[in-house]
Amino acid sequence: MALERRNGRVYRYTTERVGRRVVRRYGGSGLIATLGQQLHDGSRELRRLDRLGERLRLDRVRWRNARLRGWLARVSVAVADALRAAGWHQHRRQWRRKRGTPMAELATMTADQARASWHPGELSAAAGKLDPETAAQAAKGDAAVLPAVDAFLAADPAATALWGDMGRRLLRRWVRRYAGNCLTTERAVLRLAADLRARLAGPRPTALDVLLAERVVIGWVFLSWCEAQYEGLVAEVGIAQQQFHLKRIDLAHRGLLSACRTLAKVKKAKLPDVLALVNVSPPVTNGPEFRAGG
Numbered sequence: 001m002a003l004e005r006r007n008g009r010v011y012r013y014t015t016e017r018v019g020r021r022v023v024r025r026y027g028g029s030g031l032i033a034t035l036g037q038q039l040h041d042g043s044r045e046l047r048r049l050d051r052l053g054e055r056l057r058l059d060r061v062r063w064r065n066a067r068l069r070g071w072l073a074r075v076s077v078a079v080a081d082a083l084r085a086a087g088w089h090q091h092r093r094q095w096r097r098k099r100g101t102p103m104a105e106l107a108t109m110t111a112d113q114a115r116a117s118w119h120p121g122e123l124s125a126a127a128g129k130l131d132p133e134t135a136a137q138a139a140k141g142d143a144a145v146l147p148a149v150d151a152f153l154a155a156d157p158a159a160t161a162l163w164g165d166m167g168r169r170l171l172r173r174w175v176r177r178y179a180g181n182c183l184t185t186e187r188a189v190l191r192l193a194a195d196l197r198a199r200l201a202g203p204r205p206t207a208l209d210v211l212l213a214e215r216v217v218i219g220w221v222f223l224s225w226c227e228a229q230y231e232g233l234v235a236e237v238g239i240a241q242q243q244f245h246l247k248r249i250d251l252a253h254r255g256l257l258s259a260c261r262t263l264a265k266v267k268k269a270k271l272p273d274v275l276a277l278v279n280v281s282p283p284v285t286n287g288p289e290f291r292a293g294g
Contacts, residue, residue, distance in 0.1 A: 212263040219256035
């Protein structure tokens with residue numbers, strides 16, 4: 001489009017290609033021609049600014065994507081190093097836990113350390129003893145001795161484990177029921193239960209691993225007690241009593257298997273704790289901004 005001046009007057013013409021011909025059309029004269037040309041120029045400038053803004057927007061998106069790809073690459077390297085250090089390996093782009101326990105993890109926890117928290121004698125030796133008079137008043141519910149009790153429990157974590165580990169106390173009650181008056185059986189079962197819990201929880205266990213391993217061990221002791229009860233009475237009771245004991249054994253089996261399945265699922269799905277140390281904070285993505293007219 002262009003303005004032409006002839007004999008002191010302004011004319012506006014437009015040209016376009018129609019097939020092989022270039023067609024020239026009349027677009028007005030005088031003020032109409034001038035205004036039409038200004039409107040056309042303004043529209044063309046707006047389209048130019050729109051294209052410029054789109055290019056800047058795409059540049060900003062590309063810049064952010066490049067930053068994000070770099071951050072993801074660094075995170076991938078850090079996570080891969082952490083997984084390999086924790087005994088995982090990559091197979092067909094999937095991370096899997098290696099079978100067996102790495103020697104580095106076995107060296108961090110001895111067998112004595114793993115089972116010490118469930119051995120009453122070792123806990124008692126580590127925790128020390130509360131003053132007999134204070135212990136007697138606490139057993140009666142006397143609130144006046146609470147400061148002394150709190151100080152005793154805060155002095156050593158072993159004291160809290162000795163008195164506050166409900167799973168261990170429940171286990172000891174069931175073991176006493178199973179062992180009766182035989183102290184040798186009681187002590188042996190307690191040590192075997194502690195060793196079994198440590199092996200089930202594994203090296204460097206989480207709190208959830210320990211709780212689930214504890215439920216498995218308690219379920220195993222309860223099932224053993226139910227079967228021992230049934231074995232001692234099977235020749236003396238009738239069919240109805242035998243059915244009662246068999247139902248209780250079946251319920252104990254279900255509880256034990258449920259705890260085992262839950263522990264297995266948690267261990268299979270769990271990522272190593274070392275990943276908690278990996279810094280995966282997203283990068284700052286404030287790129288160059290574009291403002292029309294600014």
